[in-house]
Amino acid sequence: MTVLLAAEEVTKSFGSLRAVDGVSIEVRQGEVFGLAGPNGAGKSTLFNLLTGIPIRPDSGRVLFGGREVQHRSPRWIAKAGLKRTFQTEAVFESLTVRENVRIGSAYGGAGRTARWDRARCAEALEQVELGGDPDRPADGLSLIDRKRLMIACALVSHPSVLLLDEPAAGLDPADQDALIRLLTRIHATGTTMVIIEHVLSVLEALADRMAVLDSGRVIVTGAPADVLTDARVIEAYLGPGAAR
Numbered sequence: 001m002t003v004l005l006a007a008e009e010v011t012k013s014f015g016s017l018r019a020v021d022g023v024s025i026e027v028r029q030g031e032v033f034g035l036a037g038p039n040g041a042g043k044s045t046l047f048n049l050l051t052g053i054p055i056r057p058d059s060g061r062v063l064f065g066g067r068e069v070q071h072r073s074p075r076w077i078a079k080a081g082l083k084r085t086f087q088t089e090a091v092f093e094s095l096t097v098r099e100n101v102r103i104g105s106a107y108g109g110a111g112r113t114a115r116w117d118r119a120r121c122a123e124a125l126e127q128v129e130l131g132g133d134p135d136r137p138a139d140g141l142s143l144i145d146r147k148r149l150m151i152a153c154a155l156v157s158h159p160s161v162l163l164l165d166e167p168a169a170g171l172d173p174a175d176q177d178a179l180i181r182l183l184t185r186i187h188a189t190g191t192t193m194v195i196i197e198h199v200l201s202v203l204e205a206l207a208d209r210m211a212v213l214d215s216g217r218v219i220v221t222g223a224p225a226d227v228l229t230d231a232r233v234i235e236a237y238l239g240p241g242a243a244r
């Protein structure tokens with residue numbers, strides 16, 4: 001199967017702290033790849049290194065579509081088809097729903113004419129099932145709808161890979177289920193996904209394969225059912241001896 005996105009021995013230190021320490025992962029075309037690990041394991045730093053925001057690796061390579069991208073700008077990477085969302089619901093609250101999507105569209109290299117732009121925005125909002133008036137301000141949206149909007153901002157430029165940083169954070173179980181259904185539908189349209197998630201049931205439901213990071217290193221990679229019952233993973237979350 002084609003590898004669309006790969007990190008090869010990627011390392012990043014902040015002072016004396018090795019936040020990402022020789023990490024290698026491969027994301028195959030069409031799959032949902034999960035990333036888990038305890039707080040501070042290096043998951044978000046790895047996402048930042050994959051998307052060039054706002055840091056570069058000290059060593060190692062990031063390959064997207066077979067090309068080295070670790071020294072490319074975040075905008076170049078986004079235009080090449082790798083889009084992401086952030087841990088916090090980073091929407092522009094003073095702007096309308098449609099204006100938010102338009103900014104996502106401009107960042108990803110889309111946006112030709114006003115008519116084309118409107119059609120593309122409508123399509124992205126429909127894809128995330130965010131109904132209602134697109135000209136209403138974004139600050140009135142519920143948490144799940146903010147997440148829908150953030151995903152629409154990424155999807156509007158038709159990325160080939162979508163990286164989602166803790167999409168289920170703060171959601172109650174009913175909204176987590178709604179998110180799983182939404183991401184399942186988006187994945188079915190052919191979008192490859194990488195998902196960082198602390199809510200492991202979300203990764204169990206969505207991921208084809210996953211990796212667990214601990215102290216900046218990948219400790220296990222495999223199918224969620226195998227990874228989440230692995231003694232090394234249980235110990236990483238619960239401490240030494242927890243798996244016995």
Ligand SMILES: Nc1ncnc2c1ncn2[C@@H]1O[C@H](COP(=O)(O)OP(=O)(O)OP(=O)(O)O)[C@@H](O)[C@H]1O
Pocket residue numbers: 014017019037038039040041042043044045046
């Ligand atoms: N810009 C930075 N400067 C200094 N240290 C940083 C920086 N970014 C991250 N770190 C540190 O690197 C380590 C890994 O952080 P990171 O946010 O990648 O972990 P994480 O697995 O995403 O954690 P969480 O699940 O809590 O979001 C942490 O110790 C963090 O404090």
